[in-house]
Structures are given as structure tokens and as C-alpha cells.
Amino acid sequence: MTQLVWNGLFVGSFYALVALGYSMVYGIIKLLNFAHGDLYMLGAFVGFAILGAVGGVSSSMALPLLLVVLLATMVLTGLAGVALERIAYRPLRRAPRLSLLITAVGASFALEYGMRAAAGADPRVYPVRLGGTSVEVLGARLTLQQLVLVGVAVVLMIGLNLLITRTREGRAMRAIALDPRTSSLMGIDVNAVISRTFFLGSALAGAAGVMAGAYYGKIDFLMGFLIGLKAFTAAVIGGIGNIPGTMLGGLLLGLLESFGTFWLGGEWRDVFAFGVLILFLTVRPTGLLGERVTERV
Amino acid sequence: MTGTTKVRRVGAAKPPTRASKLLQNRWAGIAGLLIALLAPFVNASGYALSVMTSAAIFVMLAAGLNIVVGYCGLLDLGYVAFFAVGAYTSGVLSTRLDLPLLVTVPAVIVVTVIAGIIIGAPTLRLRSDYLAIVTLGFGEIIRITANNLDVTGGPSGIYGIPHLTDSPVVFYYVTVVIVSLAVLGAARLGRSRLGRAWRFVREDEDAAEAMGVHTYRVKLAAYIAGAVWGGLAGVLFAAQLSAISPTSFTFLQSALVLMAVVLGGMGSIPGVVIGAVVISILPEILRDLADYRFFIFGVLLIAVMILRPQGLWPSRSKEVS
Numbered sequence: 269m270t271q272l273v274w275n276g277l278f279v280g281s282f283y284a285l286v287a288l289g290y291s292m293v294y295g296i297i298k299l300l301n302f303a304h305g306d307l308y309m310l311g312a313f314v315g316f317a318i319l320g321a322v323g324g325v326s327s328s329m330a331l332p333l334l335l336v337v338l339l340a341t342m343v344l345t346g347l348a349g350v351a352l353e354r355i356a357y358r359p360l361r362r363a364p365r366l367s368l369l370i371t372a373v374g375a376s377f378a379l380e381y382g383m384r385a386a387a388g389a390d391p392r393v394y395p396v397r398l399g400g401t402s403v404e405v406l407g408a409r410l411t412l413q414q415l416v417l418v419g420v421a422v423v424l425m426i427g428l429n430l431l432i433t434r435t436r437e438g439r440a441m442r443a444i445a446l447d448p449r450t451s452s453l454m455g456i457d458v459n460a461v462i463s464r465t466f467f468l469g470s471a472l473a474g475a476a477g478v479m480a481g482a483y484y485g486k487i488d489f490l491m492g493f494l495i496g497l498k499a500f501t502a503a504v505i506g507g508i509g510n511i512p513g514t515m516l517g518g519l520l521l522g523l524l525e526s527f528g529t530f531w532l533g534g535e536w537r538d539v540f541a542f543g544v545l546i547l548f549l550t551v552r553p554t555g556l557l558g559e560r561v562t563e564r565v
Numbered sequence: 566m567t568g569t570t571k572v573r574r575v576g577a578a579k580p581p582t583r584a585s586k587l588l589q590n591r592w593a594g595i596a597g598l599l600i601a602l603l604a605p606f607v608n609a610s611g612y613a614l615s616v617m618t619s620a621a622i623f624v625m626l627a628a629g630l631n632i633v634v635g636y637c638g639l640l641d642l643g644y645v646a647f648f649a650v651g652a653y654t655s656g657v658l659s660t661r662l663d664l665p666l667l668v669t670v671p672a673v674i675v676v677t678v679i680a681g682i683i684i685g686a687p688t689l690r691l692r693s694d695y696l697a698i699v700t701l702g703f704g705e706i707i708r709i710t711a712n713n714l715d716v717t718g719g720p721s722g723i724y725g726i727p728h729l730t731d732s733p734v735v736f737y738y739v740t741v742v743i744v745s746l747a748v749l750g751a752a753r754l755g756r757s758r759l760g761r762a763w764r765f766v767r768e769d770e771d772a773a774e775a776m777g778v779h780t781y782r783v784k785l786a787a788y789i790a791g792a793v794w795g796g797l798a799g800v801l802f803a804a805q806l807s808a809i810s811p812t813s814f815t816f817l818q819s820a821l822v823l824m825a826v827v828l829g830g831m832g833s834i835p836g837v838v839i840g841a842v843v844i845s846i847l848p849e850i851l852r853d854l855a856d857y858r859f860f861i862f863g864v865l866l867i868a869v870m871i872l873r874p875q876g877l878w879p880s881r882s883k884e885v886s
Contacts, residue, residue, distance in 0.1 A: 300694045359871045366767075367870045369640045369697050370827055374866025377820060381859035493816065497705065500698050535713045542702035549695060550687035 272526045274410050280522020281421040284515045285476040286499035287506075288428060289349075289469025295509030296445045296465050297361065302372040303352060304473055305496020306379035309489060311345040311474025312481040313387060319395045331416065334396055334482055338420070341478045342471035349470025350463050352379075358459070376496075383489040391488040394481045417479050424472060425515050431468075432511055441465055445509070494538065501545040507555030516556060593835050594749075601741050605734055614733045615805070618740050620845040622801050625744045627825040627841035628751040628834070629794025634823065635832035635880075636755050637787035638767030639689075640697040643704025644822050647792040649814035650680050651799025653711055656723040656809050661716075666727055666804050670797070677796030678789055685788035689781055704819055712811040722810025729804045740801055747794060752834045754790065763787050764832070817859070824862055827869055830876025839878055 286308050293301045318337050356375045360368050432438035440461045443451040452458045480495075481487045498521065500508075506517025521541065528540035548555070604617055626648060633641045654676045655669040688699045711717040718724075730736050754760055762783045765773040774780050803809050821844055829840025848858055869876065 298694075300698060356867045356871075363870075363874065364638075365693060366634070366638050366640055366831075367874050369694060370823070371867050371870040373642065373820060373823065374863045374870065377859055377863030377866065379863070381857070381863060385856050385860055494705075497698070497702055501702070504695075535709070539706050539709050539713075542706050545702055546684070546687060546699060549691060549699060553691050553695070 271409060272530055273523065276523035276526030277519055278410075278414055278418060278522070279525065280502075280519035281418050282476050282480060282518075283495070283498050283502045283521050284425060284518025285421050285472050285479075286495055287502040287514045287518045288425065288511065289473045290496075290499050291503045291506075291508050291511065291514040292441075292465055292469045294503070295511075296441055297357075297448075297462060298365075299357060299368055300372060300500070301357075301469075302369070302496065303356075303375040303379055304469070305492035305494075305499065306376050306383075307345055307349055307352075307470045307492070308473040308477040308480075308495055309383065309487070309492030310348055310379060311341050311477030312487040312491065313383060313392075313477075313489075314344050314474065315341040315478035315481055316392055316394060316487060331413075334478070335420075338475055338478050341474045345474025345477070346467040346471035349466040349473075352470075353463060353466040358462075376493075380489050380492070387489065389489065391486045394485050394487065396482055413483065417483060420475070420479065424475060428468065428472065429511055429515075437461070437464065498541060501541055501548075504545060504553075504555055505548055507557040510555070510557050513555055513557030520556075597835070597838060598741075598745055601745075602738070605737060609734060611733060614737050616846065616849050618733070618737050618805055620842050621737070621740045621744045622798050622805065623822070623825065623845040624838050624841040625747045625798040625801065626795060626822045627829070627837045628744075628748045629791045629798065630822050631826050631832065631834070631837045632751055632754065632763075632794065633787050633791035634826050635830075635837065636760060636763040636767065637784055638763075639693055639784060639787065640823075641700045641788070641791065641819075642697050642816070642823070643700035643702070643707075643819055644791070644795055645814045645816075645818040646684075646700070646704040646707040647677050647680060647795030648799040648802065648818070649707050649711060649811075650677050650792075651796030652803040652809045652813075653717055653723070653799075654796070655800045656726045656803045657716060659726055659803075660723055666729055666800065670800060673796045673800055674793055677792040680796075681789040681792030682785070685785050685792075689784045689788065701816065701819075704814075704816055708811050708814050711814070718810075720811060722808060723803075724808035726803050726807045726809070728807055736805065740805070743797075743801065747797065748834060748838060751790075751794065755832070755834070759783065759786060767832075821862070824866060827866060828877060830879040833876060833878055833880030836876050836878030836880065840876070 286305065289307070290301065290304050293299055293304070315337050318340055319333075322333070322337075352375055356371050357368065360371055432441060440451070440456045443454070443456060444458055444461055448458050476495075477487075477492075480491075499518070502518040502521040503514050504517070505520055506513035506515065508514070521544070524544055525537055525541055529537045532540060601617075601621065605614065626644070629647075630641060630644045633639050633644070651673045654673045655666055658664050658669040658672055659666050684700065684703045688696045711722075712720050728736065729739060755763070762773065762778045765776070765778055766780050766783055770780055773783075802813075822841075825840040825844040826837050827840075828844065829838070830836030848855070851858065854861070
């Protein structure tokens, strides 16, 4: 029982990290960035490339090294997100929503199969593997590495929340979410803030990618597809556009999946998750913490 | 409608060139049908026939998705789910109950309509982007379910589905006739009262609602029509291959159909048909580029949306703009 809860929270913290980027971008420019899951995949591969360039490391140094690689990857993936926004989304910001959605699907495709062309179709094995000692807490078996990964995820999420609620930058983001035109009249550089939002969201996805690579050990070019869907589900459960709600949604989805897998069997896990998504959209489309949004005419 | 998009207005305001007048010609459809009917006389090898039959089925899929995306402006990213529902329904019924394939068609229609309502009813009330991702999830649900259930044969799928006819040439002609009827039907639907309502919803949902269009019902109608087209294409697919498995119904397939619709020109029947033929035959010609194919598709989707959102062969509305 506690094992199930722990597994759920662990997977959920990954979902939450990826979902945050989804939610931030959606909250600000109302765009579903389908390529977001692929930025997660990109992060995993960037981390893989950096680790490969560094070469062999002793296992005692694995964790500190991984943290450094994590930071570097976050910067690079963040820049990739900024480039993506600049090339694919900015020219269409005033276009009908359908065009933007289709562009996002195209971007997702380009990232996935561009990576396939660059790195090959076969899964890659991560050079650094976090395995190791496990401790028993309240009947649940958890490893030190899992704790560290959850810790990193929590630190990143708290940092993001502080940034959005307490800083000038965060205030600008919230202003743009309310009304981009008026914000620009008030002297906010809308394009720059949107770029930085993409940077943050993509950096978080990249961090989740490296962590997933180091934990599960295997990465491939389609790994972002499913987690992108799951992250969206998490964002919807919590209330898309709402940062604490999204974190909650991620953890909740992790728990739901963990228990769903236990009751129904692993092969139904994804069906269960999407079933929950459809149910949620039927019963409470604004999510747990989201507020009712009326579309402006 | 002011303030929608600059790009689209430029495209629509252009005076018709000679080339586009030629393309607009009503004989274009008949010429296309003639090419399809005469193609086996040029090359009737088994390989060529199977490629052409697949292309025809793909045209039907694109025509169906065009109702949802092109006419009504709803993005369906799991369209292949209906294709799968149709193929599996007819496959299961014909192999388990020993029914001929044609008899399963009414059941296929009923099942796809129900599937369309299950997915459409809750999501069509919401913002359109929710629909996109729910349909994406639905596509995965159908594929995984088919993979897990015993009645659908699990990962190895269903085999031994009866053919419609024994000769591939006859089957090709049967397919071409059915697909032509489906394309014609979609075009007629687009010009009907319902079709006008769809385009109104696409251009401005709030204005349509204000003018008395029951937008929810109209959108659901588009979604269900698309589902039925996809399901019937699935029956043809099952009849062609006589074996189906979950690997034929991945997200990649949905994305390719979407690509065909977007590339050809959303809402334009000749454009969509050409787009579907190009998308399904191009990979056979460019086998060497297989590794880069989908990468190029992705870049092309972005480029088309930015540079030419109306597609290669846009529809020109007959109504006064």
C-alpha cells in the first residue's frame, strides 16, 4: 500500500515537472505545445551527449556529475524551446488556433524524427545509471536515488512557483496571461517574456528528461510522446494554467496510475490514465484548482 | 472576421490565375476519376495495384478527416481510431460469426457512430484545443485496447478476413468506386445547409451561435460524419489486407492523414484528394529517404502553416465574402 503510494508520488513528480511547462505556456499564450513532450526527449538526449563527451566516471562521482549535467541540459533544452517558439509559433501568434495546433504537431514530428535521423532509431543506454541501496520506510522500499530525484523535482517546482508569484518577471507573465495587448501598452516586452516562459518550461522538461534517462537507463526518440500526453492529462486534472494545480495534478495522476496498474494490470495503465482524462473533462473541465475561463469574444 | 489572419486574407483576395481557374474546373474531378480508372492499364502488377488501392483508401480517410478539420475546424489527432474501429468491427464479426464482409457494414456504421458520440459529446462542449488532445488519447486507447483484448487477437491481430473479391484488379475498381462515392458525398455534404453551418462554426463560433446555429449539435454532426467515413475506410482496409493488427493504427497514421488534409488545403475536396494521393504514393517513390521522411513531413507542416495556410489547392468559396 505505502509502496503503491510511493511509486505513484515518484512517477507523479516526473509528470508534474513536464506538465508545468505545458501549463505555463498554455496559461500565457493559450497554446497547446504538442512538442513539449519532445523537448523532454531532447533533454534526455542532450544529457546523454554531454555524459558521453565527459567520458567514464567513477560511481561515487555519478550523482554530483549528474547534477552538473542536469543544469547544462536545462540551459540547452531551454534554448531549444526558445528557438522553437521563435521559428514555429511566433509568426502564427495572431493566426487562427487551428493553424497553431497543426504547427505544434509539425514541430513535434520534426523533433522526433529529426532526433531519429541524428541518433538512430534504436534505444540508447544511459552511461550513468542510478541504482543502489534501498531503504525501507513504513513498509515501502525506496532508493536514495529516488529520493534525490524527487528532491530535485520539488526544488525546481518550488523555485518556479516563487519566480511566478514573487518576482517582476512572474508578474509580467501573469499580466500577459490576463491580457497581452494591455500588458504591452503597460510597457511589458511581450515577446521577450513569452520567450523566457518557453525557456523555463523547456528547461524543466529537459531536467525531467535527464532524470528519467538516468533512472530508467534507456532513452529513445519516441519517449516524449506518451509522457507529453500524460503531462497534459496531469495539467487538466489540476487545472491547466494554474501552477500549484498542475503540480497537484501530476502527483495525483501518478497515484491514480499506480493504483490503476495494481487493480487492472500494467497493460491497461495508459488506457486508465486517458480514461481519467476524458472523465475529468466531462465532469470538471476546469480541473481541481482551475478557475472557470470564459472565452472572450 | 477582421483581425483573424493576415495571411489568409492575402490568399483569398488574389484574383484567379489561369492555372487556378483550370484547377477550379468541374471537370477536374472527372479527370481524376479517369486517371484512377485507367491507371491499371498502365501498370497492373500486384505491387502497383496494392499501392494504388492503399492510396484510394487513404483518399477516403482524408476526405473524412476533411469534414472534421477542413469544414468544421476541429482538430482530430486520433482519426485513425475510427479507421481501427471500422476495421476491427468488420474483422471480428466476419471471422467470429462467419459473416460476409458486406453484411458487417451496418454494424460498422452503428459502432463508429457510438464511438464518435462517446468521444465527441463530452469534449465538443469545451475549447477546441481540448478536443485535439482527447482525440489523441482516444487514438491510443483504441490501439492499446485492441492490443490487450483477446477478441481482437491481441498484438498479432485478426487474420483470415474474407476478401470482397478474389481478383486484386476487381477489388481496386470496387475501391475506386466506393471512394469516389465517399468523396462525392463529402463534397455534397460540404455544400449542404449543414456544410454552411460547419464553415460558419469554423470561421467564428460565437457569431454562429448568435445567429441561431446550434454549434454543439453541428460540431457533433461533423465529428460523427468523420467517424463514419473513417470506419468505412477501415472496412476497405480489412478487406484489402485480410489481416489487421494494432501496429497499423498508430498516431503516425493519424498524423499522415492530417498532413494530407493540411497540405492539400483544408476544406478543399480536390486539394485533399491530391494531398492524400501524394502523401500515400510519395514514400513508395522516395524509398531512399525513408529515414528523413517524417522529419520532412514535420517541417513541411510548419512551413505550410506559416507560408501558405490555405494549402496547395485551396477551396474558393462560392459565397460572397
